Amino acid sequence: MNVLIIGSGGREHCIYWKILQSPLLEEIYVYPGNGGILEEHIVKENLFLDFFKKLIQFVEDKKIDLVIVGPEQPLVDGIANVLQNHCLVFGPTKEAAIIEGSKSWARDFMNQNKIPSAKYKVFTNSKEAIHFLEEIHPPYVIKADGLAAGKGVTVTSERSLAIQAIQDILDKKIFGQSGSKILIEEFLEGQEASVFAFCDGNQAVLMQPARDYKRAYDQNTGPNTGGMGSVSPVEYINEELMNQIQKEIFDKVMNGFKKLGISYKGLLYAGLMIKDGKAKIVEFNCRFGDPETQVLLPLLQDDLLELCFQSAIGRISKTHLTFKKASSLGVVLAAKGYPQDYKKNINLTEFLNNVPENLYIFHAGTKYDSQSREFYSTGGRILNIVSLGNSIEENRFKIYDFLEKNPIENTFYRKDIGILY
Ligand code: AMP
Ligand code: GLY
Secondary structure, eight states, X not given: OOEEEEEOSHHHHHHHHHXXXXXXXXXXXXXXXXXXXXXXXXOOSOOOTTHHHHHHHHHHHTTOOEEEEOSHHHHHTTHHHHHXXXXXEESOOHHHHHHHHOHHHHHHHHHHTTOOBOOEEEESOHHHHHHHHTTSOSSEEEEESSOOTTOOEEEESOHHHHHHHHHHHHTSOTTGGGGSSEEEEOOOOSEEEEEEEXXXXXXXXXXXXXXXXXXXXXXXXXXXXXXXXXXXXOTTOOHHHHHHIIIIIIHHHHHHHHHTTOOOEEEEEEEEEEETTEEEEEEEESSOOTTHHHHHTTTXXXXXXXXXXXXHHTOOOOSOOOBOSSEEEEEEEEETTTTSSOOOOOBOHHHHHTOOTTSEEEXXXXXXXXXXXXXXXXSSEEEEEEEEESSHHHHHHHHHHHHHHSOOTTEEOOSOTTOOO
16 A cells, blocks of 8 residues: 655654554655655655645655545645545544534534533633633633644633633634634543544544643643653553443544534544543544654554554444553653744754664654754654653653753753653
8 A cells, every 4th residue: 555644743753653564555655754754755745835736646646545644734624525536545524623623513512412521601702701701610711712733722720811811812813713712611620531543434443541741841830732741551541431431422423423424534532531430521633642642553553554544444344452561651852942932953863873772762843954964853842752661660761761861952851751640
């Protein structure tokens, strides 16, 4: 099979690494890719302007059988709709990707299908939204309706900050059209987890859960980020709870879409809050999570390419996936300042040369300069350092020992990944 992966993060490097292991693979291409992808596999053509038209041309020229879409934006924009007459696509159509693209749509869908989630109210007028704050108790959860690169959610106990978030989104339009509506949600208490499922329009086949560390700094402080580290498995999710998550959440989503005449094919990500042995939905995403993917795929024993292919044709042959019986932990190395302004062009070559064989490195915001043969940072999240071992402690030791002995100026990382709060 000839495969094209769309995206440039740690998630896409990890998907690429896993797909390379498949006996079904013939040719592989990544667009736009990063410094972790072999140069010969990176799409050289610039598809940026008039992306969909150029993409179709590329798919035809290279006889691509399957396109695997990493990020949400192209899915919400309809990349699967555009490509479906030309090749197979792993990723939902825009009619299905709306589950991530509009939080108010998703909440209505959850209500209609009795999927456990937070109570909420939608506002388009900032005065009415601010007035509503008087009727509810803090902490306040304010969300922009549309995609906002992970920055559209404010969780705060301070009324003034909640008011500011409402005004920023609805009046100042800091997220543009994505902020034409806001949701004010009930605050859910508990512990978070991410569960991913491969979906083929009929069934959802679950991966084991992962835990993401979203805040920038230790002890879950600082601003929300895309994710600063991850672990799998998750100690507070047992088999009984996984059965509940399958039946009460994923099966209901699949049925809900069917009732709408929509076939959900691709990955479905449930962001969960767990309390008293029960799971509620914080959000759905229409793609793999980053950095959870980077700890899950090294554990997955099934063929990822086969799963993506079967999902895209609408017929997954398995009901259960197999994972190595190991602990997996990943730490994100980020540029100082992330998730706000950060420094770029940090030289990573020496660090990368020193990585021991018992650690995996998945590149995120990096590039390789073939003339100087040096690696440089290009993004806020730079590298994922992942370890598989017998325990969280063993993984933490291996990763943090390496990071402490190989410091890179102008970068930082959380020192508490794996610790349970
Ligand atoms: P989201 O982008 O919707 O996943 O929100 C980002 C983060 O904000 C989540 O991972 C949670 O940590 C937090 N969050 C979002 N919604 C809620 C909620 N209703 N209750 C508590 N925390 C929330
Ligand atoms: N790690 C959170 C996300 O991918 O949305």
